Structure formats: C-alpha cells, structure tokens
Amino acid sequence: MNPEATASHPVFCTIVPPHVLDKLARLDDPDRSQRALSTLEHDALQRTRRRITTVRGLGAPTGAPSDKPNRTIYDAKRQETLPGKKVHSEEDKPSKDASVNRAHAGLGATFELYLKVYGRHSIDDSGLPLNATVHYGENYDNAFWDGQRMVFGDGDNDLFLDFTIPVDVIGHELTHGVTQHTANLDYFGQSGALNESMSDVFGALIKQYALGQNAAQADWLIGAGLLGPNVTGEALRSMKAPGTAYDDDVLGKDPQPATMDDYVKTSRDNGGVHINSGIPNHAFYLLATALGGNAWERAGQIWYATLTGGELDKDAQFDDFARLTVATARNKYGEGDVLQALLKAWSQVGVPAT
Template sequence: MAPAGTLDRTISDAENTEELPGRTVRTEGQPPVEDVSVNGAYDGIGSVHAFLEEVYRQSSLDGTGLGLLATVHYGQRYDNAFWDGTQMVFGDGDGEIFTGFTPSVSVIAHELAHGLMQYSSDLLYEGQSGALNESFSDVLGALVDQYAQGQTAEQASWLIGSEIFGEGVQADGLRSMAAPGTAYDDPRLGRDPQPAHMDDYVETQADYGGVHLNSGIPNKAFHLAAMALGGHSWERAGQVWFDVVTGETLPRDADFAGFAEATVLAAGERFDEAVATAIRDAWEQVGVLAARS
C-alpha cells in the first residue's frame, strides 16, 4: 500500500475480455498513452483522489493511501462501469446509446464512492440503506465534477454522466440531482423513473429494492440543501454528508429518516444552527422528515 498522501494509480486493459485486471498499460507517473480510455481513467481517478485529499484531507478511499486500480475495455460493447470491491472497471459502451464511461468524472467519482463507502459506513445495499449508498455515490460524483470545474451550486448542472451518450440519444445524463425523473426520455432507454419525493417512493423487489430509483429522493434533498446554503457545495452540504458517511455512528441499515437526522446533527456540530436548519428544511421538502409546526 502506498504511504498516506501518495497517489498510486494502475490502469490495465482487459482487451475486450472479462478477465481482470488485464494487462497493465499505465502506472503512476507515466506519461499519457495513445489510448484515450486509459488516459481518461487515469485522469478521472486522479481528480477523485485530489478532491478527497484537498477538500476533506482524506488520502484515497480508505484514508491511508490505498492504491487505485482500474481496468478499461472490459467485455464487448459492455454498457457499464462499476466498482467490484477492489478496483474500477470500465466497459466501452455499445457505441450507440453509450459511447464509453471514462470521459465522465462524475461517473468515475460515483463508482469510486462505492469504494469509499465500503471502507467507511458500508451501508447495506438494499432498500433505503442501498438507496442512500447509491445517493452518496451521486453526491460525490457531483461534488468532484463541480470541484474540478470550480463551480458553485448555482452554476452546476447537477447531472451524473452527461458525457457518455451517443449522438441522438435523448438524455441529459444518467440522473439529475436537481430534478430526479427528468434525466432522460428516449425510446431506447425509456423515461427516467426516479422519484423526487417520498409521496412517490417506489416499492419494488427489483434492483435490491429500488436502490437506483429511490436514490432520487436523498439526491434531491442534497441538491436543495446545497442550493439553500449557496457557494461551493463541497464546503458545507458536502462536508456534512462526508462527516456522516465516514463517521462511526451510522448503522449499516440506516433508513432515509435516520440518515437525515444524522446530517442535521452533524451540521450543528461542525457548523451552526443555520446550516442545520437549511439541511433539515431540505429533508422536509422531499417528505423524509415531518414538517415542523
């Protein structure tokens, strides 16, 4: 393991097989190669590492300089990117709907956030705790993207994966944190099914209890909190979410209400009552916490 504070990337090429990790093609400090997917993975992972270290003073995903591994060109026309418990894996997409996942910093940060979650709260990947797991990944994806571009909450698109779609696909992104349920509406993809309020919470046995669907509710709560607080989202709202996830008090089976209360408490402890109130108001607006009389 690399010493704390050291960035240590290794990018491999699966050469369109599903054998991991594949052939090593670029390691830390080596110059760019001809393969744009390799360079995109290398640079995107570097952006996530820089964000964690510069903003939250955390070295890599585990806080102690964990080496960051990634494999590109996984499978044939593979329409996904994922964290497999030890490394990042990127497919190339089908070339029509998805054109590749390495150009999107928000996608890379989203998947690496699953690794960060694994080394911290490790929320169970089912039901509301699973939706919170997915939502935190979107939060980190948005924050890293905004940090890399120097954007405020008001300037940001709040889209996850806006760069991965082929020409003519009617999609702004994979998800919209500002307006869950509006990210895409395409004959091939269908219509974005995410709810933005507990009134529309999806009860399903599919997708581990709808973890990719119901994550729209805490996503919207974070967006509302960040917009209410203004400025850079990572400074207050993001710091609070990071504190909760990397703290040692959140139960693995936390539900939306429990997580919401934890963020309100963490906001008061780190900042002040005004920040705590803004965050509580955000959770009330999406129906997770009851409105105060």
C-alpha cells in the same frame, strides 16, 4: 460507534441501473437486446462473486497514507479477464489511448477531492492504490467498482459511449469504495439507495471540484456525456430534477422520484436502490443550492462527516440518515442558517429529520 463499519463488505455496483438494461433486453431490436442481455448476465455473475467475497470478508486496510495517488491502468483488450494487461503507471507520460488518460485523470480527480477537502488518503483512508481496467468486454454497456478496482466498458456507440468519459461516473464508482470502508451500507432498500446516493453526491462534487464550479454553476447531472447519439436525454440521473434525466423511446423515462410522495416500492434492483436514491440526492441539491458557494464545503462536509463518523448503521433508513445530518450540522455550524437550510431540504423531500 457502529462496530459494523470496521469490517469491509464490498458489493458489486454498476453505474447503469439494472432496470434500464432490463428494458433494453426486451426490445424487438435483436442487436440492442442482445447487448443488454449480455451485460445483465455478466453483471449477475459478478454480483454472485461479490457475495462470496462478502461472506469471506476483507482484511483491514494496511497501506501507508500518502498525499499522492498511486494509479495503475490495465487494458482488458475487450476480454472479460481482470485486471488485463498493465498499460500505464503513475509516473508514465500520457498514453495514446484516450480511455487510459481519462481513467487516470478521473482516479486522480477523485483522490484529490477526498484528500484536499476531506483529508482522506485514498478510498480506504490508508493509501489504497487506485487501479482501473479499460476496454472491458465487447460492447459492454457499464462500468463498475468490484471492491478492488474500477472497470470500464467501451459502450456500444449507439446508446452508450465510452464509460471513462464522465468524471462523475468514475467518482461515483470509487465512492462505493469509500462507503465500503466506512458506513458499509447494506445494498438493499433505503440503505442501498443511500449507498447509491452517496456515490451520486460525491461523484457530482468530484466533477464540480475538478471544473471549479460552485453550486449555482453546476449541472447536477450524473453521467452527462455518456448517452449515445441515438438517445433522447442528458444523463443517467439528475439531482436537480430527478425523473427528468432522459425520456427516450428505447431507454424509457427516468423513473427517479424527487420526494417520498413518489417513493417506488419494488423488489427489483435490490429494492429500487438506483431509483429511490433520487430522494436523498434531491435533498443534497436543495441544501447545496440554498447555501450557495461551493457544494463540497458546508453541504459536502455534513454528508462526509455523517457517512464516515461511525454513527450511521449499515441498515440505516432515509430518516436515520437525515437525523444524523442534522446532528452533524448542529455540531459543526450551530443553530443558524446552515441547520435551517438542512431542515428545509429534508422537509421538501418528505423525509423526517427530527
């Protein structure tokens, strides 16, 4: 058992990668560059605060598990003060504010997948209340999990729309909380890319479960519907075809690799955590589509059991994770088709799994 997994160390995680905002901040267009710079400066400050919290540490979960979510939505009213004004509780009727309703629904969709499919009671498995703040900041182009709550910017209606729109973005960010309370993966290099990939995988599964889509029907896009009217692209990332989610004159081209042949060595973005996550993302896609049916079942069960099983070290590399998925698959499904599909998926992305 990994003793580090019992101590929760939250990191500050955003859905729009720093490399995208860095590019926007260098544009000649003063409006776009200033918005990106403001978002980058905000996120840098929040990361510093998160590191302080990490050093202090968090206590063990103390809630009472429940089969029903406990959701509260706050409105920051375009300020950067958290949590903001409380505007919606669990038993309230739908709001007149679409962002409030989408946040409420996304929190619920995340809670439902983890409970119904994996038997997990909220993010910490101890009934953690799910809190979210909408309308955060002025033209804030991001959404984040800060270790305690989801926070959504409204976007700028130019390059990014309201961040409550894609349910997989909500699922992605909340899954950082699941990782925080389980394997506690370090947010740097390959372990950080695994951290990001876990959030993409379960964000995709939350969307598929909510829509009733099997692996063949799913689009395997992360953040579809988020990009604004002036962007050439489909989403922030593609698990089916990493590197193809967008190709835009302003945002640039999606830099994600699909295999280890194109692994990106960089000191930026915590060692490329949002970039190289495309490799384990693609491995999961290959496994899920090879097995067919609902991706949250066999493929998802292998990933969830590996994440939460206590054997995954916080500094795990891709091959460490791959080998543990193989052990999990063998334990759950024996030596048959599931194991062979998993071995093939890891082989196709160039990660040793044995």
